[in-house]
Amino acid sequence: MYKITKKKIGISSIIILLVLMILLVNVFDFDFYIFRWLENGIYNLLAFFISTVESLASSVENIYSSFFRSRELIQENYRLRQELSELMIYNISLKEIEEENQRLRELTNLEEDLLANPTVVGARRVGLAPASWEKSLLVSAGSNDDVSERMPVVSYGGNLLGVVINAGVSSSQVKLVTDPEFVAGARVAREDSRALGIIRGQPGSSNLLLERIAWDADIEPGDEIVTSGISGDFPRGLPIGVVISVEPASYGLSQTAEVSFNLESRTIEEVLIITDF
Amino acid sequence: MRWQLSFPVLIIISFILQTTFFSRLPAARFGPDLLLVIAFSAGFLLGRRQGLVVGFAAGFLQDILLGGGLGLYTVSRMLTGGGSSLLRGKIYQENFPLVTLVIFFFTLLHELLIFLLSEQVIFRIDPLTAVLQNFLPTAVYTMLVGILFYLLIYYLIAGGERAHGK
Numbered sequence: 001m002y003k004i005t006k007k008k009i010g011i012s013s014i015i016i017l018l019v020l021m022i023l024l025v026n027v028f029d030f031d032f033y034i035f036r037w038l039e040n041g042i043y044n045l046l047a048f049f050i051s052t053v054e055s056l057a058s059s060v061e062n063i064y065s066s067f068f069r070s071r072e073l074i075q076e077n078y079r080l081r082q083e084l085s086e087l088m089i090y091n092i093s094l095k096e097i098e099e100e101n102q103r104l105r106e107l108t109n110l111e112e113d114l115l116a117n118p119t120v121v122g123a124r125r126v127g128l129a130p131a132s133w134e135k136s137l138l139v140s141a142g143s144n145d146d147v148s149e150r151m152p153v154v155s156y157g158g159n160l161l162g163v164v165i166n167a168g169v170s171s172s173q174v175k176l177v178t179d180p181e182f183v184a185g186a187r188v189a190r191e192d193s194r195a196l197g198i199i200r201g202q203p204g205s206s207n208l209l210l211e212r213i214a215w216d217a218d219i220e221p222g223d224e225i226v227t228s229g230i231s232g233d234f235p236r237g238l239p240i241g242v243v244i245s246v247e248p249a250s251y252g253l254s255q256t257a258e259v260s261f262n263l264e265s266r267t268i269e270e271v272l273i274i275t276d277f
Numbered sequence: 278m279r280w281q282l283s284f285p286v287l288i289i290i291s292f293i294l295q296t297t298f299f300s301r302l303p304a305a306r307f308g309p310d311l312l313l314v315i316a317f318s319a320g321f322l323l324g325r326r327q328g329l330v331v332g333f334a335a336g337f338l339q340d341i342l343l344g345g346g347l348g349l350y351t352v353s354r355m356l357t358g359g360g361s362s363l364l365r366g367k368i369y370q371e372n373f374p375l376v377t378l379v380i381f382f383f384t385l386l387h388e389l390l391i392f393l394l395s396e397q398v399i400f401r402i403d404p405l406t407a408v409l410q411n412f413l414p415t416a417v418y419t420m421l422v423g424i425l426f427y428l429l430i431y432y433l434i435a436g437g438e439r440a441h442g443k
Contacts, residue, residue, distance in 0.1 A: 011326075018333075019352065043341050046292065053293045127296030129342045130312065131350075132391045132415070133398045136343055138296060173342070180397040203398040204411050 040168065047126070047171040051140055054126045078270065081156070082122045085272050088158035089118060089238075092226075096237040099191065118235065119276035120154075121145045125268050126171055133203050135176040137162065139271050142170045152234045152274045159262040160184070160227055160238040161271055174271070177240065178206055178261055185228035186210055186240055193218040196228055199240055199259065206261055208241055213255040219246055225259050235277040280323055283434045284331045287315055291426070292338060308415050310384060312339055314423035316354045317383050318430040320361035322370055332358025353390050357383060370431065377424045384416040384423075 062074055123141035141147050147167045153174045155161040162176040163184075175182055178201040186199040195217035197210040213219055223243040229236025241259040249256040291311035299309060312335040320328020336354030343350070361383065368375055392398060392407055 015329075015355075039341050042338065046289070046338060046342065049289055050293055050296050054297050057297065127293075128300030130292070130295040130300075130308070130310070130339060131343055132310075132388055132411070133395055134343050138342070180395070180401065203395075203402045204407060 043166065044168045044170075047138065047142075047168050050138060051126050051171055054124075054140075058124075081270060082272070085154065085156060085158060085270070086120060088156075089120070089154065089272075092158050092237050092239065093118075102191075118274050120272040120274055121147055123147075123172075123271050123273060125271065129173065133180055135179040135201065136165065137174045137176060137268070137271075139172050139174055139273070140170065141273055142168045142172050144170055145273075146275050147172050147273050148275075150233060152238070152277075153271050154238060154274065155263055155268050155271045157262065158238060160234065160240050161263055161268065163233070164273060172273070177201060177208060177263075184234055184240075185230045186225050187228040188217075188219050188243075189224040189226040189237070189239075190218075193223070195219045196230070197257070199225065206264075207244065208259040208261050210243070210257040210259050211249065211254070213246075213257060215248070215252060215254055217255060219243060219255065219257055221245055223257075225257075235274060280319070280327055280331075280434060284315065284319060284327075285334065287430070287434075288312065288331070288335050288338065291315055291335075292342070296342070309419040309422035310387070310415065311419075311423065311426055312336070312350075312354060313357055313384060313387055313419060314380060314426045315430070316358040317361040317380060317423075318427050320358040321364055321368075321376075321379075322431060322434075324365065325359055325362035328358030328360075328362045329355050330358070332356070349391060349394055353387055353394075356390070357387055360386075373424065373428070376427060377420055380423045380427065381416045381420040384419040385412055388412040388415055 062071060121141050123139040123145075126138040126140050129136040129138060139153070147164060149164055149167055151164045153161045153164060160177055162174040162179070162182065164172050165175045166173040177184070177199070180201050180203040182199075182201045184199050186197055188195040195213055197213040197217075200209050200211060202209050210219075210225060221243050225240045225243060227234040227236060227238040227240065239262055241261045244258045244260050246255055246257045248254075295308075295311055299311075316328065316332035316335050319331035332354035333351060336351035339350040339354070340348040361379075364379065368379065370376070388411065392404075392412075398407075
């Protein structure tokens with residue numbers, strides 16, 4: 001016969017308490033300071049191990065490469081790629097200014113909120129967090145580099161990559177645009193169309209969805225999608241992707257567009273975190 | 278080596294492998310889910326308590342790495358560790374082909390659980406598409422790589438055939 005012992009009651013109580021805590025934290029968004037403190041500590045420790053191994057692996061890879069190309073060339077290449085990404089962002093802002101100037105000829109009192117002089121921090125990819133559906137990247141810059149939560153992250157060509165969701169001491173976690181929970185304001189970057197929508201990641205797909213587009217908005221395959229900057233969380237005009245197809249949604253009350261993401265998260269090596277814009 | 282020492286080391290190594298090495302491979306989005314194999318092996322080879330503890334540790338670390346902490350994976354890994362202990366005595370631990378198949382089914386069940394509990398996923402993808410494009414490739418990949426990890430744990434941590442009087 002099944003016996004109820006003190007030990008079994010103890011284990012069951014711990015499990016019930018644990019499940020209750022998980023429910024409180026996740027469903028009701030309770031924030032326990034002790035948990036946050038513990039999580040940050042463990043995260044920093046874990047990130048240290050991962051960063052060390054990744055650094056070692058990169059070093060070995062660089063040494064191997066130096067047999068064929070000089071080490072200086074690799075470093076120069078790394079620096080130039082960072083500079084190129086920075087210049088791309090400046091280029092985007094200039095393009096935006098040009099377009100804005102055109103519209104200002106017709107309009108007045110338009111508030112300027114472009115990505116004019118962004119402060120960026122360069123970081124290396126450390127790894128991709130293991131998960132079934134969530135997509136987040138670990139990068140080698142943290143609070144020591146003035147990185148904090150909700151900062152936008154871009155990569156090659158100034159393309160939007162994601163947002164910082166947790167900043168450790170020397171590394172941070174970046175939620176990728178392709179994550180099902182990622183949401184950002186976006187719009188069509190065409191001279192004669194400024195159609196607005198909400199860009200979201202799709203589960204099980206590397207393509208994105210641009211939702212809540214007005215039913216009569218002018219949007220078609222091939223249109224470039226950039227951040228709208230309306231929410232203030234992201235600078236305006238960061239490239240995201242290109243429209244593949246457009247379909248009516250909500251019984252014709254709105255439109256939804258499938259957008260191909262400009263970046264491939266698996267091959268990204270360097271990122272830029274926009275600390276101020 | 279005592280399991281209290283060896284499993285934390287194994288969890289850290291698996292984490293590093295999954296976040297760095299396997300994430301660079303073309304099939305990165307399908308895993309392999311090494312942490313599931315570790316939780317499964319702990320429960321199946323050592324017992325329910327070990328399975329629950331190792332499952333909790335692996336899941337908690339994974340949730341932290343995903344920016345959460347005490348979340349979905351803490352529960353799912355604990356269930357995996359606890360669930361696999363129920364098979365002790367019913368399946369021979371050294372019957373590797375059968376264990377490989379069991380890992381496959383445990384991965385499928387785990388993926389299904391995560392799918393059902395992910396509110397941002399469940400209503401946005403067709404279940405059949407999820408099964409064909411995510412669950413099955415993940416389960417096959419985890420099964421193939423996971424059996425190697427199981428063998429490692431079986432021989433190095435659980436004592437292998439010596440522990441079973443062979």
